[in-house]
Amino acid sequence: MKSGPVSKLISELSRLPSIGEKTATRLAYFILKEPSSYAQALSQAILHAKKTISLCSECFQFTEIDPCSICKNPMRDHTLLCIVEHPSNVFYIEQTRTYQGLYHVLHGVLSPLDEIGPQELKIQELLNRLKTSSQKFHEIVFAINPSIEGETTVTYLVNLLKPLGIKLSQLAHGIPAGGLLEYTDRKTIEKALSNRTEMS
Amino acid sequence: MKSGPVSKLISELSRLPSIGEKTATRLAYFILKEPSSYAQALSQAILHAKKTISLCSECFQFTEIDPCSICKNPMRDHTLLCIVEHPSNVFYIEQTRTYQGLYHVLHGVLSPLDEIGPQELKIQELLNRLKTSSQKFHEIVFAINPSIEGETTVTYLVNLLKPLGIKLSQLAHGIPAGGLLEYTDRKTIEKALSNRTEMS
Numbered sequence: 359m360k361s362g363p364v365s366k367l368i369s370e371l372s373r374l375p376s377i378g379e380k381t382a383t384r385l386a387y388f389i390l391k392e393p394s395s396y397a398q399a400l401s402q403a404i405l406h407a408k409k410t411i412s413l414c415s416e417c418f419q420f421t422e423i424d425p426c427s428i429c430k431n432p433m434r435d436h437t438l439l440c441i442v443e444h445p446s447n448v449f450y451i452e453q454t455r456t457y458q459g460l461y462h463v464l465h466g467v468l469s470p471l472d473e474i475g476p477q478e479l480k481i482q483e484l485l486n487r488l489k490t491s492s493q494k495f496h497e498i499v500f501a502i503n504p505s506i507e508g509e510t511t512v513t514y515l516v517n518l519l520k521p522l523g524i525k526l527s528q529l530a531h532g533i534p535a536g537g538l539l540e541y542t543d544r545k546t547i548e549k550a551l552s553n554r555t556e557m558s
Numbered sequence: 559m560k561s562g563p564v565s566k567l568i569s570e571l572s573r574l575p576s577i578g579e580k581t582a583t584r585l586a587y588f589i590l591k592e593p594s595s596y597a598q599a600l601s602q603a604i605l606h607a608k609k610t611i612s613l614c615s616e617c618f619q620f621t622e623i624d625p626c627s628i629c630k631n632p633m634r635d636h637t638l639l640c641i642v643e644h645p646s647n648v649f650y651i652e653q654t655r656t657y658q659g660l661y662h663v664l665h666g667v668l669s670p671l672d673e674i675g676p677q678e679l680k681i682q683e684l685l686n687r688l689k690t691s692s693q694k695f696h697e698i699v700f701a702i703n704p705s706i707e708g709e710t711t712v713t714y715l716v717n718l719l720k721p722l723g724i725k726l727s728q729l730a731h732g733i734p735a736g737g738l739l740e741y742t743d744r745k746t747i748e749k750a751l752s753n754r755t756e757m758s
Contacts, residue, residue, distance in 0.1 A: 370603040375588050384646065387649075422562055
């Protein structure tokens with residue numbers, strides 16, 4: 359059973375992020391055990407999603423229609439732009455139902471070690487968008503993960519965008535909702551202190 | 559993005575064991591990000607494995623050919639039979655390359671709460687196999703996980719098989735290889751003590 363279709367399935371599943379060979383083996387045996395209908399539904403869902411989903415030509419989010427439902431929604435604030443790293447970040451922010459502006463997906467962050475420079479990201483597209491957009495953007499919110507590469511990317515973009523005279527902001531860092539001080543790392547407490555908010 | 563092909567993909571991926579909605583979302587976005595060739599390879603591997611793999615009519619292991627390569631291998635010990643719960647258990651035992659006998663896969667353990675009785679398992683098939691096999695089995699090794707249901711199943715089978723006069727054994731329990739006493743639970747130390755082996 360170490361060769362043939364099962365090991366092929368295990369090896370394809372192992373390419374998924376955070377799925378090691380052991381988990382992939384468990385998933386493969388699960389798929390084999392389930393009725394054929396599941397294998398069919400799963401493989402069809404994979405192909406169908408990949409076939410029908412492409413990138414929005416404005417914000418570079420995954421979408422079925424172009425421009426995407428967010429970009430072409432007149433009810434949203436077309437003067438507010440949120441810059442994120444990955445398409446999935448849009449999904450997580452949308453889940454909160456509190457953000458009403460538009461998005462711009464960079465598709466990564468600057469990472470010289472991985473040979474990812476500005477050309478590999480949707481940065482030229484961002485500049486074009488800011489220049490040619492029918493409505494002027496009043497504020498750009500950075501929602502980039504605070505890794506070293508993420509912070510480098512934000513610094514790079516801030517330098518690039520400052521001359522345009524648009525207000526720039528970033529997500530607040532601080533104690534997570536419901537978080538206890540004793541379980542919060544020093545860096546977060548530091549940021550929560552320096553970003554403390556005045557009580558009314 | 560919460561509706562349509564992506565959420566369908568997320569929901570199908572969520573049915574896999576130990577994959578929650580958050581992990582499924584991450585996997586789905588990974589599949590969308592990768593080139594189409596990966597989506598195709600993955601979905602094809604799923605369908606192909608499910609289509610070509612069936613159960614061996616002798617040991618009920620997953621196999622491409624019937625009887626499976628283990629059952630029809632004349633080099634293996636056809637007098638030694640190892641009883642396991644799931645097809646994947648065969649895979650894990652085979653990895654050790656130390657067992658040379660045959661297998662019998664029960665496809666589960668007795669679990670009245672889940673309405674799994676002897677009829678739902680390959681127990682009648684086991685009895686038929688023991689009675690009709692051309693070669694007599696000299697020993698049956700139980701390699702069933704030591705859950706409450708697993709131990710109940712072993713007790714049930716031992717009572718059933720005792721009259722046949724075949725030697726019955728089970729995998730040794732004890733300290734895992736390289737395991738430290740201080741990290742070993744009390745039950746395991748207890749079993750390791752009572753099953754202690756004489757040093758030569």
